Amino acid sequence: MKKKTLIIALAVLAAVAVAAVVLILNRGGEKKPTGQVVNVYNWYDYMDEEVFDLFEEETGIHVNKMYFTTNEDMMVQVRVSPGAYDLVFPSDYCVERMISENMLAEINFDNVPNFSNVSKDLVNPDYDPENKYSVPFMWGTVGILYNTTMVDEPVDSWGILWDEKYADNIIMLDSIRDTMGVALKYLGYSMNTREVSELKAATDKLIEQKPLVKAYYVDETKDKMVAGEAALAVVYSGDALYAIEKNEDLAYVVPKEGSNVWIDPMVIPATAKNKENAEKLIDFLCRPDIAKKNCEYIWYSSPNAAAIELMGEDYTENATINPSEEVIANCEFFHDIPDNFLTIYNSFWSQVKNAR
Amino acid sequence: MKTIKRIYLGLILLFLYIPIAVLIIQSFNAGESRAKWEGFSFIWYGKLFEDPNIMNALWITVSIAVLAALFSTILGTLAAIGIHAMRKRPQALMLTLNNIPMTMPDIVTGISLMLLFIFTKVERGYVTMLLAHITFDVPYVILSVMPKLQQMNKNSYEAALDLGATPMYALFHVILPEVMPGVITGAMLAFTLSLDDFTISYFTTSPLVQNLSTLIYSQARKGIKPTMNALSALMFVVLLVLLLLVNKRTDKQEQ
Amino acid sequence: MTDFHVPVWGYWMMGLGFAAFVALLISYIHKNRGFRRPIFASPYVLWIIVFTVIPCLLVAYFSFTDPQGNFTFDNFKNFWDSNFNARKAMDPELIRQYEDMGLTLNDLGLSRDSINIDTLVFSLWMAFLCTVICLLLGYPAAHIMADREFKLGPTLVILFIVPMWMNFLLRTIAMMSLLEDNGLINSVLEMIGVGRQKLLNNLAAVQLGMVYNFLPFMVFPIYNVLNKMDYKLSEAAMDLGCDKWQTFYKVTLPLSVPGVVSGITMVFMPAVTTFYISRLLGGGKVQLFGDLIEAKFLSTSLNEWNVGSALSLIMMILILASLGLLRKVDPEGEGGGIV
Numbered sequence: 001m002k003k004k005t006l007i008i009a010l011a012v013l014a015a016v017a018v019a020a021v022v023l024i025l026n027r028g029g030e031k032k033p034t035g036q037v038v039n040v041y042n043w044y045d046y047m048d049e050e051v052f053d054l055f056e057e058e059t060g061i062h063v064n065k066m067y068f069t070t071n072e073d074m075m076v077q078v079r080v081s082p083g084a085y086d087l088v089f090p091s092d093y094c095v096e097r098m099i100s101e102n103m104l105a106e107i108n109f110d111n112v113p114n115f116s117n118v119s120k121d122l123v124n125p126d127y128d129p130e131n132k133y134s135v136p137f138m139w140g141t142v143g144i145l146y147n148t149t150m151v152d153e154p155v156d157s158w159g160i161l162w163d164e165k166y167a168d169n170i171i172m173l174d175s176i177r178d179t180m181g182v183a184l185k186y187l188g189y190s191m192n193t194r195e196v197s198e199l200k201a202a203t204d205k206l207i208e209q210k211p212l213v214k215a216y217y218v219d220e221t222k223d224k225m226v227a228g229e230a231a232l233a234v235v236y237s238g239d240a241l242y243a244i245e246k247n248e249d250l251a252y253v254v255p256k257e258g259s260n261v262w263i264d265p266m267v268i269p270a271t272a273k274n275k276e277n278a279e280k281l282i283d284f285l286c287r288p289d290i291a292k293k294n295c296e297y298i299w300y301s302s303p304n305a306a307a308i309e310l311m312g313e314d315y316t317e318n319a320t321i322n323p324s325e326e327v328i329a330n331c332e333f334f335h336d337i338p339d340n341f342l343t344i345y346n347s348f349w350s351q352v353k354n355a356r
Numbered sequence: 357m358k359t360i361k362r363i364y365l366g367l368i369l370l371f372l373y374i375p376i377a378v379l380i381i382q383s384f385n386a387g388e389s390r391a392k393w394e395g396f397s398f399i400w401y402g403k404l405f406e407d408p409n410i411m412n413a414l415w416i417t418v419s420i421a422v423l424a425a426l427f428s429t430i431l432g433t434l435a436a437i438g439i440h441a442m443r444k445r446p447q448a449l450m451l452t453l454n455n456i457p458m459t460m461p462d463i464v465t466g467i468s469l470m471l472l473f474i475f476t477k478v479e480r481g482y483v484t485m486l487l488a489h490i491t492f493d494v495p496y497v498i499l500s501v502m503p504k505l506q507q508m509n510k511n512s513y514e515a516a517l518d519l520g521a522t523p524m525y526a527l528f529h530v531i532l533p534e535v536m537p538g539v540i541t542g543a544m545l546a547f548t549l550s551l552d553d554f555t556i557s558y559f560t561t562s563p564l565v566q567n568l569s570t571l572i573y574s575q576a577r578k579g580i581k582p583t584m585n586a587l588s589a590l591m592f593v594v595l596l597v598l599l600l601l602v603n604k605r606t607d608k609q610e611q
Numbered sequence: 612m613t614d615f616h617v618p619v620w621g622y623w624m625m626g627l628g629f630a631a632f633v634a635l636l637i638s639y640i641h642k643n644r645g646f647r648r649p650i651f652a653s654p655y656v657l658w659i660i661v662f663t664v665i666p667c668l669l670v671a672y673f674s675f676t677d678p679q680g681n682f683t684f685d686n687f688k689n690f691w692d693s694n695f696n697a698r699k700a701m702d703p704e705l706i707r708q709y710e711d712m713g714l715t716l717n718d719l720g721l722s723r724d725s726i727n728i729d730t731l732v733f734s735l736w737m738a739f740l741c742t743v744i745c746l747l748l749g750y751p752a753a754h755i756m757a758d759r760e761f762k763l764g765p766t767l768v769i770l771f772i773v774p775m776w777m778n779f780l781l782r783t784i785a786m787m788s789l790l791e792d793n794g795l796i797n798s799v800l801e802m803i804g805v806g807r808q809k810l811l812n813n814l815a816a817v818q819l820g821m822v823y824n825f826l827p828f829m830v831f832p833i834y835n836v837l838n839k840m841d842y843k844l845s846e847a848a849m850d851l852g853c854d855k856w857q858t859f860y861k862v863t864l865p866l867s868v869p870g871v872v873s874g875i876t877m878v879f880m881p882a883v884t885t886f887y888i889s890r891l892l893g894g895g896k897v898q899l900f901g902d903l904i905e906a907k908f909l910s911t912s913l914n915e916w917n918v919g920s921a922l923s924l925i926m927m928i929l930i931l932a933s934l935g936l937l938r939k940v941d942p943e944g945e946g947g948g949i950v
Contacts, residue, residue: 361755361758361761364751364752364755365752365755365756365767368748368752368826369767369770369771371823372770372771372774372823372826373774374789374795375774375782375785375786375789375823376774376777376782376785378785378788378789378795379777379781379782379785382785390784390788431654431655431658432655434651434652434654434655435651435652435654435655435656436652437648437651437652438648438649438650438651438652438653438655439649439652440648441648441649441651442649442652446649448935450652450656450659452931452934452935453659453663453664454659455876455880455930455931455934456663456667456927456931457663458876458877458880458881459880459883459884459926459927459930459931460667460670460884460923460927461884461886461901461904461905461923461926462884463886463904463905463908463909464670464904464908464919464920464923465666467908467916468666468667468669468670469662469666471666471669472661472662472665472666472669475669487662488662490658490662491658491662491663494655494658496828496877499832499873499876499877500831500832500835500873502869502873503832503835503836503869503870503872503873504835504836504839506869507836507839507840507866507869513648523648527651537835537838537839538835541831541832541835544769544772545772545828545831548772548775548776549775551775551776552775552776552778552779554779554780568778569778569779569780572778572780572781573780576780580780580781580784584778584781585781588777588778588781591776591777592773592776592777595773595776596773596776599769599773600766600769603765603766603769
């Protein structure tokens with residue numbers, strides 16, 4: 001019986017020892033005092049990470065990589081951990097909010113000479129009208145991904161999502177702005193409307209559609225479409241490219257009523273501790289060869305005109321990644337919605353999600 | 357009757373294990389997509405060991421799970437013994453408080469703990485994640501140990517004291533042996549919950565210290581890589597074998 | 612709050628402090644004959660104050676304040692009427708303009724709506740169903756495994772928990788791919804001539820996912836109690852002329868109540884706040900209360916945190932009160948104060 005006590009005592013000791021070791025290792029890992037660093041907060045797998053190695057080779061600046069799951073999580077983390085992040089990759093509408101909350105630092109564009117490579121169309125975007133805080137990293141559209149073996153007719157309008165022929169064969173985005181945006185566009189309104197009556201009309205339209213909808217997904221949609229689980233789905237162009245690559249029967253279209261065009265920019269939080277290093281990294285990412293490398297890795301639309309030139313026909317001939325100017329002209333950026341109006345938006349979305 | 361019983365158990369276990377089997381099979385798929393079978397291959401297992409992110413997250417996950425299980429088992433078992441002997445009112449209060457972490461949605465627990473760490477200016481990281489894990493593990497340990505205590509003869513502890521045992525001796529030699537199965541169950545539940553937690557970990561650590569769950573969830577946007585399936589399959593098999601071995605040995609010892 | 616952080620030695624001091632507290636306690640326990648067992652709970656009392664009570668107070672604080680920190684009941688009014696805050700956000704002038712156009716609040720879809728309450732009731736129903744199913748499936752399983760003649764029992768019971776060592780998200784996705792239209796189950800169904808069925812994106816699929824996830828929490832406590840039960844009691848009952856069912860009904864079942872109560876608690880409470888399962892297996896077409904709360908906390912606007920806090924506070928009080936009621940109904944309780 002003595003033995004049991006001994007064993008327990010040993011176990012506790014061992015645990016304390018492990019804890020101590022972990023603590024030391026852990027703190028050693030967090031505080032890398034050696035030389036220059038830049039703390040990057042990005043979506044997972046949204047960058048060819050070899051690029052970071054190249055960057056470190058050239059500049060000696062070490063890149064600490066951190067990942068977030070959603071824009072909302074990212075906002076929470078940046079708010080509560082000032083100083084932890086030097087370079088962040090939010091979506092456009094978040095940038096607008098971060099600017100309005102003074103969360104971002106103005107970028108010193110003298111340190112970013114490669115900014116001249118960015119397509120002129122994407123400079124001074126709606127979310128950052130004077131282009132003081134952000135540099136575009138990737139961009140894309142929202143549209144319909146459809147399976148050509150299940151859809152015979154030409155797809156060119158959001159209206160097909162309300163066609164009873166495709167009951168239980170439609171996947172919508174489980175995302176308030178995107179899905180309300182689809183209904184608003186279909187009804188001929190702006191995606192950024194502040195008219196309650198228009199929102200109400202869109203809500204009714206979505207509730208009317210709900211019996212036809214197979215599911216509301218975000219991340220799962222692409223795999224479902226690859227597997228042929230649905231005929232039509234509303235997706236981001238990046239996901240569409242991923243799916244088309246895996247299943248040749250799929251095709252992507254931006255409907256004629258217009259849609260959303262989005263940009264994922266790079267920004268520097270106001271509290272960043274290594275602002276100059278972050279600027280160096282932004283400049284590096286805007287270099288044509290590096291932008292090309294990234295674009296070929298994640299295969300989203302590139303904002304970098306010089307990189308597009310390097311990529312040639314592979315890029316320009318692909319209508320999903322490189323939509324025509326008419327299509328783009330038809331599309332809108334999302335604007336941030338102020339908090340009190342967002343409450344109204346949330347109420348309507350909640351009505352859609354809870355309609356039985 | 358006996359066969360019916362076995363078939364029943366078999367069916368329930370089948371229900372629990374089919375998704376696991378699917379996961380393991382997918383980890384051998386040469387292609388990246390969940391939907392299409394592109395041939396048998398070990399490539400994802402190879403890629404697994406080359407990825408420093410994954411290896412680092414693995415170490416953090418397992419060490420946190422072990423430590424959290426250990427501390428919460430000690431804390432929880434002692435607490436259960438104490439609470440069991442309390443008078444009615446304080447007992448009711450303690451049990452209600454103990455139920456709170458289970459009733460709060462994970463995200464609320466996670467965010468409220470995050471706020472606690474921010475207000476007290478404790479830097480979030482490995483240690484805070486461990487503290488959070490212990491917090492949500494303990495109630496399960498207590499709920500596993502409690503029924504055993506109730507089954508026990510209420511007077512044996514006092515009898516031991518009357519016979520001259522110190523409280524410590526009575527604890528280790530009278531109470532603990534009786535409730536041991538509950539303690540082991542509690543430890544297993546704690547380990548499991550800790551291994552599986554995403555939400556609370558996410559909000560109580562800094563993004564520099566990632567565990568496997570947070571890594572998997574952050575992959576969701578671009579599609580979860582089969583390397584994660586490979587890792588899960590590997591962890592699953594290793595832990596299962598370890599467990600069965602330990603179990604077998606204790607069985608033998610008992611005989 | 613940027614540069615304030617706990618120094619390395621701070622962690623050591625805190626650890627040492629806690630260790631010293633425990634050591635002191637142990638030495639006290641060791642020496643003191645007249646020592647009462649409740650002292651054993653004191654480290655956890657300390658723990659629960661810091662890591663449960665204080666965070667709970669934070670939640671309560673949020674639920675009674677607006678984003679500016681002023682005291683308000685609006686978050687609770689919003690629970691009663693899910694459009695309350697939306698109406699409040701609308702400029703009265705604007706409402707008048709719409710009324711001039713002949714559009715009432717009702718036409719605008721902003722009159723009183725009971726979405727939050729309906730969702731809560733629905734979640735309680737789903738959790739109740741899940742608990743009942745887990746009990747019906749789990750009790751016999753635990754009973755079979757606890758049978759002394761069943762040598763494999765102790766090994767098999769462990770197998771109930773092992774599936775959870777795989778990541779929850781991966782497991783749920785695997786479950787989803789099983790139930791898909793072109794999934795494994797449907798392929799089998801087609802092969803045996805039943806034909807393809809719609810298995811996914813309905814309530815049954817959500818319920819299946821919940822049972823799958825929570826079953827071990829029911830089996831374990833029941834198994835534990837049954838396993839430790841004095842088998843001579845049931846033998847005695849048999850000797851006294853009880854048949855199998857009577858023995859079970861009169862001896863085994865009453866004695867296993869503590870385990871059952873533990874199991875119900877461990878299944879029901881987390882089940883009410885389930886989220887994600889409904890999104891993946893229900894296709895996001897139905898929201899449970901957990902989804903609702905999560906959505907509030909993951910909104911880009913911090914305003915929603917207050918509403919989310921109020922929702923979780925209401926739910927917490929509701930569940931704890933109902934468990935308390937159970938204790939009142941059954942004071943000495945075979946449940947004996949577990950709940």
